[in-house]
Amino acid sequence: MRNLFALLSGGLFGAGLYVSGMTDTRRVQGWLDVFGDWDPTLAFVMGGAIIPMFFAWRYTTNRTPALGGMFPAKPDPVIGRKLVIGSTxxxxxxxxxxxxxxxxxxxxxxxxxxxxxxxxxxxxxxLMAPQIKNRLDAVGVAA
Amino acid sequence: MQTEWIFGLAGGLLIGLAAAMYLLVNGRIMGASGIIGGLIDRTAGSQSMERIFFILGLFGVPAVLALIFGNAQTDGPADTFVTSNIAAVIAAGLFVGVGTRIANGCTSGHGVCGISRLSLRGIVATVFYIMAGGLSVIVFKHILGWV
Known part of the structure; x- marks a missing residue:
């Protein structure tokens, strides 16, 4: 069952990316290109994706996943350099x-x-990331 | 085209429903870099099989749709229009691979799943990768003309 719903989720995710045009790299670069011919599509995709997820997160309160286990705990709001360096x-x-x-x-x-x-x-x-992460840990970079 | 935002919104809703299903049924966060990365560095453990099935769906469904319909929005075949500068493609892949694993997330994990949960880490990560992405386009496209 877990595998079936993973396949369905992955498939739906793929369909959404295909329909929205997010596999067209010109659209993604067009959205990032604020000084060029700006393409707002990505904002609609992000907004559209966040709406169902907002309600899904609210539904998780005091409940457990349909196939058992626990919902992932909200991470500590630690803004470390690894988050910033990695995201950059x-x-x-x-x-x-x-x-x-x-x-x-x-x-x-x-x-x-x-x-x-x-x-x-x-x-x-x-594959290289864990080593680089260790280096950052060695010099005392927080999460 | 005037209808682009409708396709964007419709596709976005599908992505959000996919993430909601993966969360509510399997109890997992739908973050592409985490799902792929955990398989590659073998930290996925007992979750490996469901992740393989997730990736099969993510790869397979657009493959079938593209085969039948071509481009979803226009006539002609599906195409990513990615740059032919292969050195730039390799550099981009390395940066995306290393960066998403160090930051523990990408557009789907930090962006879609994090922002919708009002996670401070997700919001900060999204601000940084969008700013860096914008600068990257300015430098590599407009100044250097590599892509």
Whole structure:
């Protein structure tokens, strides 16, 4: 059952990315490009996605997931340098190619050699991340 | 085109419903970088199988839709229009991979799931990756002309 609903969630996520046009890197870069030909679409996608999730989070109060277990606890509101450094690095890559992890996987079938290369490089980056995280920990960077 | 925002909003609602389903049924946060990253660095443990199924859906459904309908909004085939500058693509992938794992989230985890929960970490992360993304487009597109 868990696997079935994971497949359905992933599929619905992919359908949403496809329908919204978020696998078109020109649209993503167009949204980030405030000094160019600005494209507002991404704001509608974000807004549309946040609405059902806002109600879903409210529903979780004093309840448990349908398939058992616990809902993930809200993280401590710690704003450390790792959050800032990591998000900044992510943003640089996101603007450079117009791809983030979800849309990269969603467009893998029609993105050609470039998207396949991006996903491979992203995988390598994810493998490198724990070491870089340790380095940051070693110099005393907070979460 | 005038209808772009309607497609955006409709697609966004589907993404939000997907995240809501994954949360309410499986009890998980739908964060793409965490789901993929945990499989790659083998920290997913007993969650590995459901994550593989999630990625299968994320890859498979757009693949089938693109095969049948081409581009969702216009005539012609589905296309990402990603830059042909392969060095830029590799650099971007490395930055996205390292950055999302250090920050513990990306557009779906920090953005969609975090902001909707009014999580301070999600909001701060989103502000930083959007600002960095905007600067990145200015530098690499407008100043350097690489992409």
């Amino acid at each position: 690095m992510f943003g640089i890559g996101w603007g450079l190619a117009g791809l983030c992890p979800g849309p990269a996987i969603a467009s893998l079938s029609y993105g050609g050699i470039q998207v396949a290369t991006f996903v491979l490089a992203m995988g390598v980056g994810m």
